[in-house]
Amino acid sequence: MRLFAQLGxxxxxxxxxxxxxxxxxxxxxxxxxxxxxxxxxxxxxxxTRSITPRTIWLWLGVMALTALIVYFxxxxxxxLLFGASYKLAVELRGRFYQLLSHQLPGFYLRHRTxxxxxxxxxxxxxxxxxxxxxxxxLVDSLVMGLSVLIVMSIEISWQLTLLSLLPMPVxxxxxxxxxxxxxxxxxxxxxxxxxxxxxxxxxLTGIRMIKAFGLEDYQSDRFVRVAADAGAKxxxxxxxxxxxxxxxxxxxxxxxxxxxGGGSWMVMNHLLTLGQLTSFIMYLGLMIWPMLAxxxxxxxxxxxSAAYSRIRQTLEEAPELEDGSLDLPMGRGVLEVAIxxxxxxxxxxxxxxxxxxxxxxxxxxxxxGPTGAGKSTxxxxxxxxxxxxxxxxxFHGLPLTSVALDHWHRRLAVVSQSPFLFSDTVANNIALxxxxxxxxxxxxxxxLACVHEDILRLPQGYETEVGERGVMLSxxxxxxxxxxxxxLLEAEILVLDDALSAVxxxxxxxxxxxxxxxxxxxxxxxxxxxxxxxxxxDEIVVLRRGTISQRGQHQDLLxxxxxxxxxxxxxxxxxxxxxxxxxxxxxxA
Ligand code: ADP
Numbered sequence: 001m002r003l004f005a006q007l008g009x010x011x012x013x014x015x016x017x018x019x020x021x022x023x024x025x026x027x028x029x030x031x032x033x034x035x036x037x038x039x040x041x042x043x044x045x046x047x048t049r050s051i052t053p054r055t056i057w058l059w060l061g062v063m064a065l066t067a068l069i070v071y072f073x074x075x076x077x078x079x080l081l082f083g084a085s086y087k088l089a090v091e092l093r094g095r096f097y098q099l100l101s102h103q104l105p106g107f108y109l110r111h112r113t114x115x116x117x118x119x120x121x122x123x124x125x126x127x128x129x130x131x132x133x134x135x136x137x138l139v140d141s142l143v144m145g146l147s148v149l150i151v152m153s154i155e156i157s158w159q160l161t162l163l164s165l166l167p168m169p170v171x172x173x174x175x176x177x178x179x180x181x182x183x184x185x186x187x188x189x190x191x192x193x194x195x196x197x198x199x200x201x202x203x204l205t206g207i208r209m210i211k212a213f214g215l216e217d218y219q220s221d222r223f224v225r226v227a228a229d230a231g232a233k234x235x236x237x238x239x240x241x242x243x244x245x246x247x248x249x250x251x252x253x254x255x256x257x258x259x260x261g262g263g264s265w266m267v268m269n270h271l272l273t274l275g276q277l278t279s280f281i282m283y284l285g286l287m288i289w290p291m292l293a294x295x296x297x298x299x300x301x302x303x304x305s306a307a308y309s310r311i312r313q314t315l316e317e318a319p320e321l322e323d324g325s326l327d328l329p330m331g332r333g334v335l336e337v338a339i340x341x342x343x344x345x346x347x348x349x350x351x352x353x354x355x356x357x358x359x360x361x362x363x364x365x366x367x368x369g370p371t372g373a374g375k376s377t378x379x380x381x382x383x384x385x386x387x388x389x390x391x392x393x394x395f396h397g398l399p400l401t402s403v404a405l406d407h408w409h410r411r412l413a414v415v416s417q418s419p420f421l422f423s424d425t426v427a428n429n430i431a432l433x434x435x436x437x438x439x440x441x442x443x444x445x446x447x448l449a450c451v452h453e454d455i456l457r458l459p460q461g462y463e464t465e466v467g468e469r470g471v472m473l474s475x476x477x478x479x480x481x482x483x484x485x486x487x488l489l490e491a492e493i494l495v496l497d498d499a500l501s502a503v504x505x506x507x508x509x510x511x512x513x514x515x516x517x518x519x520x521x522x523x524x525x526x527x528x529x530x531x532x533x534x535x536x537x538d539e540i541v542v543l544r545r546g547t548i549s550q551r552g553q554h555q556d557l558l559x560x561x562x563x564x565x566x567x568x569x570x571x572x573x574x575x576x577x578x579x580x581x582x583x584x585x586x587x588x589a
Contacts, residue, residue, distance in 0.1 A: 003130055003305035004138075006312075010088055010131065017084040022139050024077040028070050029144040033151050035063045036282035044275030077136075085132030092124045092311065099315055105385045106345060107317070114198030119314055122193055123307035130304025137297035145290035152283045156276050160266060164259040164284060171251040171291070175244065179298040182240045187306040189237045192230040199226045244295040252288050259284055324402040328411065332361035332492055332521055333396035335382075340391035342381060342546075350389070351377045353547045357539075359523050361492070364516070366534030367527040368564070369543035375527040376417070378543070379497050382525070384408060413491035415499035419482035421470030426455050427462040429470070429481060433489045445488040448514040450507050451480035475502035483511065493523045500526075500533050505575065508533055531568045532575075540564070 004011070011018055038059045045051025100116060153161045203210065203219055210219050263280055266272040272280075337357040341350045352374045359365055367375050380386055382393060384400050392399045400408055413433070421429050430445060431437045442462065446452040454477050458464040466472045473481065479502050486494060494515070500508045512533065515524060526533055534540050535554040542550040542557070542564050550562050557564040 003127075003134070003301050003308055006305070006308055007088075007127075007131055010091075014084045014087070017080045018135065021077040021081040021084075021136075024073050024080070025136070025139045026143050028073050028077070029140070029147050031066050031070050031073075032144070032286065033147060033283075034066050036279045036286065037151075037155070038063055039282060040275040040279030042275075043278045044273050047274055081136055082132045085128045085135075088131050089124055089128040092127060093120055095315065096120050096124070096311065105380070109345075111314070112194075112198045112201075114196075114201040115194035116314070117201065118190070118194040118197040119311055123190060123310050126190075126307035127304045127311065130300050130308075134297055134300045134304060137293035137300065141290035141293035141297060145287060145294070148283050148286050148290070152280060156280045156283075157266065157272060160259060160262050160272070160280060163262045164255040166258060167251045167254040171247055174247050175295050175298055178240055178243050178247075179302050182237065182299060183302040183306050185233070185237045185240055186303045187310070189230070189233040190307060190310060192226075192233040196226050196230045199223055241299060244299055245292065248288070248291045248295050252284070252291060255287070256281070256284055322401070323405050324400070325404060326398055326402045328398065328403055328407045329396050332523075334361070334394075335359040335493065335523055336394040336397075337378075337382065338391050338393070339378075339381060339388045342377065342386070342388045342391075344377075344386070351546050352381070352388075355541075355543075355548055357541065359525070361523055362521045363539070364524040364526070364537045366537030366540040367525065367543060368529070368531055368534060368540065368567075369549075370563070371529075373543040374546040375543055376497060377546075379414070379495055379525070379527065382495065383412060383414060411492050412495060413486035413489040413493070414495040415479070415482050415486045415497065417498045417501070419470075419478050419499070421466050421473070421478060421481065423466065423468045425460075425463050425465055426458065426481065429466060430484045430488060432485050437488055441488060442484075445484040446481075448487050448511070448518050449480045449484035450503075450511050450514070451477060451484055454480070476504070476507075479503060480507075480511070487515075487518065491522075493525065496524070496526045496528075498527050498529060501529060505530075505532055512536060531564070531571055 042051065042056055042059055045055070096119065100120075149161060149165075199222065203223060210216060259280060263272060263277040267274055267277050335357075336359075337355055339352050339355040341354075342352040343350050355378060357365065367378060369375055381388055384393075384405060387401060392401065394400070395403070395408070395411070422432070427439070427442055428435075430442050434441075439462070443452060446455055455462055455464075458472070464472065470478050470481070479499055483496070483499060486496075500511065503511065508530070509532070516536065526537065528534055538553070539551060540554060540557055541548050542562070544563060550557055550560060550564055552560070558568065559565075
């Protein structure tokens with residue numbers, strides 16, 4: 001029942017709809033009391049032969065009219081009540097998505113996609129069901145149950161009512177116990193559903209890998225195990241679920257037994273007429289639904305409450321970074337990196353130490369170093385996905401921690417190692433950050449990123465659908481498409497995180513030249529494994545074990561003994577041995 005308090009904010013806001021449907025439910029409950037009363041009157045009339053056929057027809061007509069009115073009112077309350085609950089679904093999903101889109105990478109390290117999807121779909125459905133059906137059953141069972149009880153006690157006999165109510169407290173206890181157990185089991189079942197979702201999502205995303213490794217059977221077995229676990233947990237819920245209705249029917253059966261036993265005794269002792277006993281039994285029949293509804297409500301609300309607590313758990317998760325409030329001044333500014341120490345959450349060992357960089361506008365910085373040296377981490381800090389444990393990064397002299405995050409992100413364009421393409425057209429993928437860009441602007445960006453010719457060769461050119469995650473395109477085409485996407489943003493700082501790795505040397509050279517020309521006055525940060533991408537940088541830093549081990553221009557570094565010279569010579573040799581093939585197809589390495 002906690003759920004109703006938790007959703008109080010929504011009920012208060014949508015009070016008109018809820019009040020409207022509650023009023024209709026009350027009217028329906030009252031109207032439903034009419035037929036049993038009339039049946040009692042007809043039975044007594046027929047029994048004592050004091051009723052005319054005309055009166056019987058009249059009462060039958062009244063009963064039919066009542067049924068018709070109830071029919072229409074039931075349609076209206078459904079529209080009111082369920083309309084309100086579907087609005088809640090839209091709102092909860094909207095909030096959930098907004099929260100997800102504002103979370104930083106740390107959040108996605110803790111949560112898996114399948115689990116988040118389960119919360120946004122399955123759990124929201126449960127809450128919505130509770131806010132619709134749950135409210136209905138609560139109001140209906142209370143209004144209907146209480147009015148039937150009152151009529152039975154006043155109109156017929158309070159003693160007989162009391163007698164037939166004897167089994168109710170036992171039923172209440174059993175329902176309550178089962179409700180608590182259902183809450184626990186349902187939460188476990190939803191968590192199992194999340195795992196199943198994760199498994200499905202990962203299997204489908206990695207399907208090519210699974211096939212390439214011939215792991216179809218192995219993966220199917222794993223899937224079946226997770227599905228069986230979810231099935232078993234849902235079975236545990238179903239076992240508890242199965243106890244609700246029989247408990248109610250048993251209680252109603254006992255109540256009927258007591259009513260017929262006690263009622264017959266009262267009729268024989270002339271304390272009750274036969275018609276009254278008939279009405280009483282019919283009223284008792286009317287009690288079946290409210291009691292079932294009450295048990296059902298416990299069921300729905302416990303499920304809704306378990307689901308809501310899973311959603312809230314995510315919604316209330318505080319972002320690990322505090323957003324700043326300052327606006328960044330317009331225009332180009334100096335980017336200063338002064339990281340003394342950075343450790344990833346839950347790792348005490350620093351990933352970066354003493355990284356000091358000053359990048360005036362227009363500077364091209366190259367970052368290289370062995371795998372795991374901390375290049376991507378440095379870029380993650382510049383993007384403010386994490387904050388330095390000790391030290392800071394400033395732009396325009398303002399520490400990034402004090403600047404509004406989206407202001408900062410608007411100044412950056414990032415091309416990551418593994419670009420993501422949406423299942424949309426090439427043109428829309430390029431225009432992702434600037435949906436209003438003209439075709440000329442899109443083509444210009446594609447030309448700068450040396451992908452225009454490739455796009456023209458696609459079946460529908462810029463209008464070609466690239467398929468999920470860009471399956472239609474090669475690795476190098478995806479990379480160049482995402483460079484075009486970043487260039488279109490015209491941001492002041494362009495970050496290429498090993499974004500040319502799948503492009504051949506000659507195309508890489510052309511793209512870099514284009515960038516230099518395009519990027520006058522813009523800051524460019526490039527990380528690369530292939531050092532040829534960095535040769536024209538104004539400054540190159542070599543990261544080793546999280547700290548800068550060498551820095552300078554290409555020629556300076558070639559003079560020094562160290563990782564850079566060794567790696568450059570090695571890569572030159574390698575390039576000479578694997579000479580590039582000719583032709584446009586060679587654009588992707
Ligand atoms: P590079 O880009 O130079 O290959 P990274 O910046 O990706 O290196 O990684 C630097 C180090 O930080 C590696 O040892 C890596 O294992 C570690 N690391 C990267 N991401 C995380 C993370 N999210 N949590 C903990 N450690 C991480």
